[in-house]
Amino acid sequence: MREFSRSLPMSLLRAREAVMRQFRPSLRDHSLTEQQWRILRALASVDTIEVTELARVAFLLGPSLSRILRDLEARHLIERRVAKADQRRGLVSISAKGVKLIETVAPSSEAIYAAITRRYGARKLRELQEMLHELEDAASRAGEGDGEAGESE
Amino acid sequence: MREFSRSLPMSLLRAREAVMRQFRPSLRDHSLTEQQWRILRALASVDTIEVTELARVAFLLGPSLSRILRDLEARHLIERRVAKADQRRGLVSISAKGVKLIETVAPSSEAIYAAITRRYGARKLRELQEMLHELEDAASRAGEGDGEAGESE
DNA sequence: GAAATATGATTAACATGTTAAATGGTTCTC
DNA sequence: GAGAACCATTTAACATGTTAATCATATTTC
Numbered sequence: 001m002r003e004f005s006r007s008l009p010m011s012l013l014r015a016r017e018a019v020m021r022q023f024r025p026s027l028r029d030h031s032l033t034e035q036q037w038r039i040l041r042a043l044a045s046v047d048t049i050e051v052t053e054l055a056r057v058a059f060l061l062g063p064s065l066s067r068i069l070r071d072l073e074a075r076h077l078i079e080r081r082v083a084k085a086d087q088r089r090g091l092v093s094i095s096a097k098g099v100k101l102i103e104t105v106a107p108s109s110e111a112i113y114a115a116i117t118r119r120y121g122a123r124k125l126r127e128l129q130e131m132l133h134e135l136e137d138a139a140s141r142a143g144e145g146d147g148e149a150g151e152s153e
Numbered sequence: 154m155r156e157f158s159r160s161l162p163m164s165l166l167r168a169r170e171a172v173m174r175q176f177r178p179s180l181r182d183h184s185l186t187e188q189q190w191r192i193l194r195a196l197a198s199v200d201t202i203e204v205t206e207l208a209r210v211a212f213l214l215g216p217s218l219s220r221i222l223r224d225l226e227a228r229h230l231i232e233r234r235v236a237k238a239d240q241r242r243g244l245v246s247i248s249a250k251g252v253k254l255i256e257t258v259a260p261s262s263e264a265i266y267a268a269i270t271r272r273y274g275a276r277k278l279r280e281l282q283e284m285l286h287e288l289e290d291a292a293s294r295a296g297e298g299d300g301e302a303g304e305s306e
Numbered sequence: 307g308a309a310a311t312a313t314g315a316t317t318a319a320c321a322t323g324t325t326a327a328a329t330g331g332t333t334c335t336c
Numbered sequence: 337g338a339g340a341a342c343c344a345t346t347t348a349a350c351a352t353g354t355t356a357a358t359c360a361t362a363t364t365t366c
Contacts, residue, residue: 128161316360324350333340335338
């Protein structure tokens with residue numbers, strides 16, 4: 001069997017962890033977890049967003065998102081209401097306090113990202129992201145046919 | 154700020170999740186989590202290993218490992234004892250039952266890996282792993298100096 | 307060689323990941 | 337238009353991630 005420590009999931013996990021380890025202390029200083037930060041950033045780029053769409057964008061499962069929104073709301077970092085047209089749907093937006101928090105944290109976050117980019121190389125980083133996206137595609141489709149020709153959809 | 158969904162940690166997370174999603178059903182059929190499987194595979198490649206070293210190899214934090222070993226031991230998939238020379242250290246090895254389980258699960262696991270490799274390309278996969286390893290290095294060192302020249306250690 | 311310090315492992319406490327089930331609201335169907 | 341089927345979200349239950357604290361054993365220091 002393939003040497004364990006060289007498996008693809010392990011390589012991805014280790015790389016991601018090395019990156020995230022740089023960010024966590026700064027987030028921690030503001031009592032934010034990685035996932036809470038993801039949500040705030042996603043909210044900052046829109047006016048209002050539905051819960052389901054937010055889950056998709058922030059790449060979180062419903063149950064996780066549900067808990068986190070409850071906590072962020074209690075901290076007054078976000079605001080919620082229900083859609084008039086469809087009472088099942090929840091609408092979420094970032095609060096003024098949430099915007100302020102982002103503006104406080106973002107500089108150090110950007111600096112860390114810049115440091116990694118500088119060390120790794122900006123072009124190489126773009127190439128890596130492209131390869132990761134292609135891997136995501138390939139993995140998602142694995143187990144469909146077994147060839148190259150993509151039976152689309 | 155950088156468009157959120159294109160951040161490096163997100164790309165790594167999404168790619169890894171796409172890969173792991175393929176493996177989880179098979180593991181689930183044998184009541185194994187991803188982390189339990191990592192541990193069993195790591196144990197299969199050695200005779201005996203200390204808990205600390207196992208944590209390093211399987212890339213798990215101590216507390217997680219502690220809990221998982223307790224469960225695996227209760228399922229008789231591993232065996233434990235303490236080191237004679239240093240009573241603080243725990244020694245772990247896989248049991249006959251654990252080996253049998255691995256032999257049951259491995260074929261489907263290998264097939265999935267092969268399918269992904271076929272779709273993505275074996276060479277490209279090696280290149281990706283190399284780039285991930287370099288990223289791990291770069292990220293780990295980010296925040297030391299700010300230049301290229303590596304003040305080693 | 308006893309107290310202080312350090313180390314390996316576990317436990318504690320809280321947050322998220324994951325799957326299943328429940329809750330509430332909406333739409334379809336007859 | 338009442339009941340079935342469906343959909344969005346939350347709750348539940350259990351496993352892991354993460355940091356801090358604890359416990360037992362080793363090592364160091366005087």
